[in-house]
Amino acid sequence: MNESTLFLITFILYIISTFFYFSFLFSKKENLAKTGYLFAFAGLIVHTIALLWRTVESGHAPFTNMYESLSFLAWSSILAYVVIEMKFKIRKAGPYFMLIVIGLMALASSPLMPKEATPLVPALQSYWLWLHVSVTLIGEAFFAFAFITSILYLVADAKEKKGTKPGLSAEKLDSVSYRCIAIGFPLFTLGGIVFGMIWAYKAWGSWWSWDPKETWSLITWFVFALYLHTRIVMGWKGRRSAYIAIIGFLAALFTYFGVNYLLTGLHSYA
Amino acid sequence: MKSLFKYFSSVKLAIVLLIIITAASMVGTLIPQQRSPEEYIAQYGRWANVFQQLQLTNLYKSWWFSALLFLFALNIIVCTLNRLSPKLKKAFRPRVAVETKNIEVLKIKEKLKKPMSLDSAREMLKKELSSRHFRVRETQMDNKAFLYARKRVLGWFGADIVHLGILIIIAGGIISGIGGFRWNLTFSEGRVLDVPRAEFKLKLDKFETEYYPSGGVKDWKSTLTVFENEKPVLSKIIEVNHPLSYKGFVFYQSSYGWDWRNPSVEILAKKREDSSFSRTMKLKIGEKVRLEGEDIEVSVLEFIPDFVIGEKGQIATRSLDPNNPAVFIEGWQAEEKLFSGWIFAKFPDFARIHSEKETDLTFELKDFKSSQLSIIQASKDPGANFIWAGCTILMIGLFFAFYWPTREIRVALEGLGNKVDITAGGVASKSKDTFKAEFKKITESIRRSK
């Protein structure tokens, strides 16, 4: 048994879960969704062990290269999913969300991602690495769910306008998107903005340096602030809200991937 | 004046500003910031000039970006204050008595009849609401009584607290921008340096670089001592992520280097004809040392850590890392120069020795050592404490805005002899479902009790 075997088992469990979820979508049998959920949960447990294993083996946080952080983001997403399912009971969004998780796991296992744990450069040796990255990624996992429910909203809304009844009502999807953002926004603020500033201050001596990764975190934060204000103060709901939530998640995605590959800056080692 | 105020208090302006600031921030990540004019010309050609004129190349510090942030801050202030006073009034001096029909229009409501006196119904309701942590206010008029129960009132002010936090962060940014500065101090071991704009000096006692077995740098550790009036007052080992703070200054382990001006080098002398001849010489720059058993003196004039020959044939160093170390040596016999030239540590066969007179000797650069330099960043950032205060307030505000939803319950009681009509209604701005459930529990409990 080693970390990569555990990772593989996790991946397989998630795939089985996705399979059950989609069969549920087509057959409408509640039991299939329950089985899918159980497999996702089992995957979460094995995944947790895999991450702990890696932490013990490498002696550092399990998100210091792209393979690790993709795996951690997949883990955060499942964790977020378990929370969301408990609170909002929205099984029918499960299959689509699982696709994101599968995508992350597939990217993590692609041969393009170096798997070996490398020693940390001095700046990364800090418990702020733990706090900053884990809280940010968990926040982003909730944004990811809001992204899925927002897309489903647009589909459901179009169907309702045509007079057909979608599987999940547009109203419910809209409300779950908002509530996911209400969880994701404080987490992202704490992890991505506040902890990021504290760590930058400790490591580089400056709490804000307009480095591209910082700037893109701020852009993401602004987009979700826009979402909240248009919704709370101007009463926007539905389509327009859904578009902003989608843009917000894409901004988060760009902060996560795009900045590393397309722009250069202080963060480029991560 | 009034319309200007109205404009600044509008959330529409906030939205417009948010969008513009976001777009500008994006542009700033696409155009590399604060590079040399030549780099911009190489990359953008004719546009380079336009970009520089519009300050897109130093965007985040440009006057127009600062102006946008300033407008944004102003907008937050006006907007928040504008909404604050009605909220404060509602929080501290709420209207307790409202018409029954105003309760009946609420979405969450319930009507009950109880066979009891007005007073006992009122007491019962008060007890029930208090037991669920509601704070109850009441008034009575003739045969009517009104209750206004509320909890988690701070939830109303969550957004205001968030905005306050943001304003403090912006203020901290301005203070740092005006009053802050940073400076690199380059130390060799044992050196004492003045800290700019400070009343004290700093000494590097010791500098160590720790390596991983694989060769990468694991950590840099500098032992620093603060001297005040020539007396040591404080010593601390600093490393990356663990700076030293003293009197408003913070000292960070920023980087390292080598003091290449004073290396000590080890040179191996050999003879072409005599393979048993092999002498090691240890030299410092500028020192003349006699080659053992020969009447020749050797000196090292210059050390270059990363030797390159530039475009114009000049000798230069490409970096400060020892990637291609070379020394310039000279050999003397009595007062006569025998040879001179460069020898390379990595390319022993590549020596470029120019001989004035025939000689049998060859030289190799075997080793070189120089003391390491520790580069410490001294910074004074008077805004930093505002930032941490602002962040804390921001997070507290977010908690109240999202997870401390205010709940209000209004009850009108109308007594008719020994019967009482109870009309109850609830208002919650957030998580209405949980509130609905709670409201239902309360009314059920009233219905059942005697």
Ligand code: HEM
């Ligand atoms: C990036 C900057 C900003 C952030 C992060 C922010 C954050 C927030 C948050 C978290 C809320 C509460 C939302 C909710 O209850 O769900 C809120 C509400 C609000 N914000 Fe902002 N805000 C920002 C800028 C502004 C600006 C510039 C204005 C100025 C017009 C503004 C006006 C408002 C108003 C009017 C509310 C509703 C207040 C209420 O519920 O009483 N915000 N803001």
